[in-house]
Amino acid sequence: MDSGRLRPAGSDHLIPLLAEHLQGVGRGGKMNSEVRVRNKRRTIWLLSLLVLGMFGFGFALVPLYDVLCQITGIQSVSLRSAGEIANPASEQEDSRLITIKFDTSVHPNLPWDFSPVERTLQVHPGKLYQVDFAARNRSSEPVTGQAIPSVAPWQATAFLNKLECFCFNQQTLAGRQSVDMPLRFMISPELPQEIRSLTLSYSLMKLENAPTEPNKREKG
Structure with a gap:
């Protein structure tokens, strides 16, 4: 049986990554410093993206509220003019309270x-x-x-x-x-x-x- 078939799935990708990690360790503090700087930049980028996402979600709350009002029938302040007067010329029903x-x-x-x-x-x-x-x-x-x-x-x-x-x-x-x-x-x-x-x-x-x-x- 070909021994190459017994290798764990994804080993072709893991081996180069492991080799790169070992080379980084061998290069000592300089490589570790570069990794830390790169990780810090990545963290700042992700946090900035999160803040922008939250800011955009805040703006989306008002239209989302209006959609919810349309679905559930809750009276929305921004939708007050839509369907406010179902039939303004309707006659009064004195027999109904x-x-x-x-x-x-x-x-x-x-x-x-x-x-x-x-x-x-x-x-x-x-x-x-x-x-x-x-x-x-x-x-x-x-x-x-x-x-x-x-x-x-x-x-x-x-x-x-x-x-x-x-x-x-x-x-x-x-x-x-x-x-x-x-x-x-x-x-x-x-x-x-x-x-x-x-x-x-x-x-x-x-x-x-x-x-x-x-x-x-x-x-x-």
Whole structure:
């Protein structure tokens, strides 16, 4: 039997590498120094590539969020104008009542109080309503926040038509400022009959390095 067939797979590549390693050892400290410099440069290059990748991923988060909203039905701030008014000319349905609940949450790093003036409202599809949300900046400095909306069940998202909403824009409150922020909305009569109630939630998050022009709307 040919002994060459008994050699481990890949030995044709390993033997030259081993020989090169032995030659490097034989050359002593000079070769080791060159290897260290080469490895250090390779490490710096890989770290730079990683930083660039993370930077690019940060920019991709916004469009990825929009794609997620489209898939799951979550109301995206950037998609608010798409399908906002399912049928603005629809007639009011007086015989049908929908219970809508309002829920709010505030990120821990945002020093605001934020809550709906009314937590529950019964509405007729096709009729325009307004609900105010009370916000107060507890700190002594201007702070900017952004409200992120979501609807449950998600199937009702396309049928909740917002004509005016504080979530459309960033909101800046001066130190100790209190405001009422309005939401004007309408439930489309095309809302499926099996949906009799829905919850509109807002998560308020702090925006760093945002413009600090205070909200001119004062608390009523």
